[in-house]
Amino acid sequence: xxxxxxxxxxxxxxxxxxxxxxxxxxxxxxxxxxxxxxxxxxxxxxxxxxxxxxxxxxxxxxxxxxxxxxxxxxxxxxxxxxxxxxxxxxxxxxxxxxxxxxxxxxxxxxxxxxxxxxxxxxxxxxxxxxxxxxxxxxxxxxxxxxxxxxxxxxxxxxxxxxxxxxxxxxxxxxxxxxxxxxxxxxxxxxxxxxxxxxxxxxxxxxxxxxxxxxxxxxxxxxxxxx
Numbered sequence: 697x698x699x700x701x702x703x704x705x706x707x708x709x710x711x712x713x714x715x716x717x718x719x720x721x722x723x724x725x726x727x728x729x730x731x732x733x734x735x736x737x738x739x740x741x742x743x744x745x746x747x748x749x750x751x752x753x754x755x756x757x758x759x760x761x762x763x764x765x766x767x768x769x770x771x772x773x774x775x776x777x778x779x780x781x782x783x784x785x786x787x788x789x790x791x792x793x794x795x796x797x798x799x800x801x802x803x804x805x806x807x808x809x810x811x812x813x814x815x816x817x818x819x820x821x822x823x824x825x826x827x828x829x830x831x832x833x834x835x836x837x838x839x840x841x842x843x844x845x846x847x848x849x850x851x852x853x854x855x856x857x858x859x860x861x862x863x864x865x866x867x868x869x870x871x872x873x874x875x876x877x878x879x880x881x882x883x884x885x886x887x888x889x890x891x892x893x894x895x896x897x898x899x900x901x902x903x904x905x906x907x908x909x910x911x912x913x914x915x916x917x918x919x920x921x922x
Contacts (some may be wrong), residue, residue: 738783740894763895
């Protein structure tokens with residue numbers, strides 16, 4: 697007979713990053729990794745969020761930028777990708793170009809970076825880095841998602857939406873976790889929406905008219921299917 701402890705253990709998420717498709721894992725640190733093809737993708741870094749708002753007078757702690765950079769270096773170290781694909785909104789907006797370019801310069805010392813243009817990425821960043829509207833790796837097409845999606849047979853990997861899942865216990869406790877959404881948008885095309893990488897991007901419930909295939913919640917050190 698199962699006891700309470702064995703039942704609770706059965707409810708735990710898996711200890712290792714799960715495969716969200718054959719050969720593709722989702723790291724709990726909000727990174728999508730395809731080891732065989734050699735790429736890792738993240739979206740919505742929004743680097744410089746607190747710096748931009750502090751300059752405008754907001755009282756925000758100066759911790760988001762160091763955390764973003766530390767986790768990025770850890771992901772590159774742990775997965776050793778050949779290419780790091782930044783799927784748009786690399787910077788947060790005007791006034792954070794210098795900080796973002798310095799970050800990208802440091803990252804290029806350990807990995808090749810591919811920068812996909814997002815709606816927050818300003819002209820100064822384009823002058824300092826090569827920015828492209830989309831990037832393809834085999835059956836995967838990467839674009840930010842703020843514009844109408846390209847006509848592509850395969851998987852379109854986007855960001856922009858900052859999806860999150862809300863958990864409630866019915867007694868007032870609420871928990872919101874960044875989430876990756878996989879949906880079918882046509883007979884031959886799926887869209888995978890990455891969780892926002894920025895620690896400031898709380899996210900919200902994502903809904904659409906398309907068929908939901910899977911939802912993956914990212915907790916501290918864990919990813920599980922919702």
